[in-house]
Amino acid sequence: MSTGDALSIRPQHPAPRPLEALRREFGWETGSGHAGDAAAFGVTIDSRDVREGDLYVGLPGARRHGAEFAAQAERSGAVAVLTDAAGLEVTATQGLGIPVFVSAVPPRESLGELAAAVYGTAELPARVFGITGTNGKTSVVYLLAELLRAAGMTPGLSSTAERRIGEEVIVSNLTSPEATELHALLARMSEKGVDAVALEVSAHAVERHRIDGVRFDVVAFNNFSQDHLDDFGDMESYFAAKLALFAPEHAERGVVVVDAPAGQRVARESRIPVTRLATEYGQDAEWHLAVTRQSLDGVSFVLQGPEGAHFRGSVPVFGRFMAENAALALIMLHEAGIPLERVAAGLDRGRIPVYIPGRLECMNPETPLEAGPRFFVDYGHTPGAFAAMLDALAEVAPGRIIFLFGADGDRDTTKREEMGRIAGAGSDAVIVCDYHPRSEPPEAIRAQLIAGVRSANHARVFEEGDPRTAVRLAVSIAQPGDVILYAGPGHEDYQEIAGRILPYSAREEVRGALREAGLLP
Numbered sequence: 001m002s003t004g005d006a007l008s009i010r011p012q013h014p015a016p017r018p019l020e021a022l023r024r025e026f027g028w029e030t031g032s033g034h035a036g037d038a039a040a041f042g043v044t045i046d047s048r049d050v051r052e053g054d055l056y057v058g059l060p061g062a063r064r065h066g067a068e069f070a071a072q073a074e075r076s077g078a079v080a081v082l083t084d085a086a087g088l089e090v091t092a093t094q095g096l097g098i099p100v101f102v103s104a105v106p107p108r109e110s111l112g113e114l115a116a117a118v119y120g121t122a123e124l125p126a127r128v129f130g131i132t133g134t135n136g137k138t139s140v141v142y143l144l145a146e147l148l149r150a151a152g153m154t155p156g157l158s159s160t161a162e163r164r165i166g167e168e169v170i171v172s173n174l175t176s177p178e179a180t181e182l183h184a185l186l187a188r189m190s191e192k193g194v195d196a197v198a199l200e201v202s203a204h205a206v207e208r209h210r211i212d213g214v215r216f217d218v219v220a221f222n223n224f225s226q227d228h229l230d231d232f233g234d235m236e237s238y239f240a241a242k243l244a245l246f247a248p249e250h251a252e253r254g255v256v257v258v259d260a261p262a263g264q265r266v267a268r269e270s271r272i273p274v275t276r277l278a279t280e281y282g283q284d285a286e287w288h289l290a291v292t293r294q295s296l297d298g299v300s301f302v303l304q305g306p307e308g309a310h311f312r313g314s315v316p317v318f319g320r321f322m323a324e325n326a327a328l329a330l331i332m333l334h335e336a337g338i339p340l341e342r343v344a345a346g347l348d349r350g351r352i353p354v355y356i357p358g359r360l361e362c363m364n365p366e367t368p369l370e371a372g373p374r375f376f377v378d379y380g381h382t383p384g385a386f387a388a389m390l391d392a393l394a395e396v397a398p399g400r401i402i403f404l405f406g407a408d409g410d411r412d413t414t415k416r417e418e419m420g421r422i423a424g425a426g427s428d429a430v431i432v433c434d435y436h437p438r439s440e441p442p443e444a445i446r447a448q449l450i451a452g453v454r455s456a457n458h459a460r461v462f463e464e465g466d467p468r469t470a471v472r473l474a475v476s477i478a479q480p481g482d483v484i485l486y487a488g489p490g491h492e493d494y495q496e497i498a499g500r501i502l503p504y505s506a507r508e509e510v511r512g513a514l515r516e517a518g519l520l521p
């Protein structure tokens with residue numbers, strides 16, 4: 001079941017929270033109206049997501065003040081508004097019939113605790129797992145869910161691709177939901193008997209109080225490389241936002257991949273106890289991972305930890321880093337007191353049957369390599385992800401590598417040349433197409449990417465703005481045994497061009513192109 005157009009998943013049986021009690025607990029002033037004996041059943045910061053009985057929180061934003069939407073929230077059933085002093089002024093002219101409360105501290109700073117109070121999620125019976133890092137968070141979340149299922153548990157998850165509780169699914173627009181959405185989701189998970197929750201935690205989420213009010217049993221850090229410099233300004237601030245997750249106010253304990261200096265620094269500077277994973281035996285760590293076999297169809301590994309803890313298994317997705325993602329997820333379970341033997345008992349010879357939507361997803365796994373190319377669709381959009389994927393492919397690709405990609409408009413522009421350079425250095429042919437140009441001229445974005453590719457002075461470069469044509473061009477130049485990797489769109493089903501959201505599914509397009517070429521039935 002999908003939840004249609006709703007912006008958030010809500011509990012079906014919310015308890016009433018008297019407004020006056022909330023007002024006193026959080027120390028709000030009454031700006032206008034009276035709480036009376038009204039009660040809130042939910043809380044949201046988005047007027048478009050208001051349900052009957054909600055407390056609407058009008059936050060200042062980059063473009064608008066949320067208080068501007070208070071009247072709209074009232075029309076949709078909000079029973080009260082919470083805002084700041086500036087927001088109170090904004091509401092003064094709206095003729096509201098519901099009370100307006102004013103918080104002395106910026107309301108965002110207490111949003112997590114407020115949402116936990118409204119939805120009753122401050123103490124959860126479920127174990128909660130969180131993963132942060134630049135690349136691979138979504139993959140780790142799906143692996144966690146699969147391993148928890150194997151251990152006999154009922155997982156719920158929140159990732160860039162979707163929020164999921166069993167068959168109840170909502171497509172996400174943020175990697176990490178706002179606190180109000182997150183606590184509503186957790187409340188619904190509790191209703192559905194979820195006993196383990198896997199959450200992707202972006203740096204934005206830590207910095208913008210989106211995870212406040214959640215107590216993680218185990219958090220993990222996998223890797224760190226350039227991304228989001230448009231938001232964080234520099235790498236140190238971006239790093240600091242991720243490191244801040246490793247603090248007692250957020251989590252009990254942590255797991256850190258220490259192959260690279262960033263991970264070693266997280267392990268050193270963490271304010272909670274951490275255990276370390278290394279993929280090199282020389283590296284000082286409690287856990288070590290060794291890849292034992294790999295092919296285009298997946299990777300097998302052995303994981304060894306303290307006091308004889310070990311796991312031998314495989315993942316049906318290629319790349320050493322996928323083994324690392326799986327190892328990280330396994331250690332997180334171990335740290336939460338779920339024995340690896342219990343996980344193994346729920347699997348067939350250690351095979352983790354994970355499906356990660358749009359992450360190195362092979363669109364034609366049945367095509368014999370001697371009959372045609374294999375086409376993968378991926379969500380990678382950072383230099384770090386490109387390097388990891390292309391290094392991994394270099395180890396397993398039987399033929400040439402054809403790399404198809406574009407880059408986000410209106411987002412971190414400084415990573416484009418490096419993405420192009422890595423694409424050029426690691427592939428035999430590169431096709432540069434459009435991704436989400438947004439308000440930028442698409443040809444200017446392509447030119448930056450192509451300059452990067454040419455700086456590697458290696459691959460053949462094709463420019464084809466229309467991704468539908470680019471996909472077909474890739475199929476037409478590929479030979480049996482070649483691998484085509486289309487990085488960027490992953491699971492997405494839209495393209496954002498000049499303020500318009502247009503339907504576009506890379507996966508559907510690739511399937512169509514493969515069918516036209518006789519490579520899919």
Ligand SMILES: CC(=O)N[C@H]1[C@@H](OP(=O)(O)OP(=O)(O)OC[C@H]2O[C@@H](n3ccc(=O)[nH]c3=O)[C@H](O)[C@@H]2O)O[C@H](CO)[C@@H](O)[C@@H]1O[C@H](C)C(=O)N[C@@H](C)C(=O)N[C@H](CCC(=O)O)C(=O)O
Nearest residue numbers: 045046047048059061062063064066069174175176202204
């Ligand atoms: C650039 C940015 O961070 N924008 C976020 C921000 O929007 P804003 O400040 O521009 O908000 P605004 O449009 O001025 O509106 C102000 C307030 O009015 C409310 N509003 C607005 C319009 C309306 O009709 N009704 C209404 O209630 C909004 O909910 C908001 O609370 O506040 C919104 C509500 O809190 C966020 O949803 C929105 O995230 C956008 C969608 C976004 O793309 N954020 C990115 C940067 C992000 O968070 N990314 C990370 C990392 C992803 C990764 O690692 O790959 C993530 O976790 O997703």
Ligand SMILES: Nc1ncnc2c1ncn2[C@@H]1O[C@H](COP(=O)(O)OP(=O)(O)OP(=O)(O)O)[C@@H](O)[C@H]1O
Nearest residue numbers: 134135136137138139160321359378379380385388
């Ligand atoms: N451990 C890893 N190290 C480096 N790259 C990885 C790793 N795991 C996955 N990747 C690459 O990064 C891409 C994005 O992976 P994934 O979506 O899991 O990351 P993410 O951190 O969730 O990113 P986002 O928050 O933008 O969704 C993958 O498709 C793959 O190309």
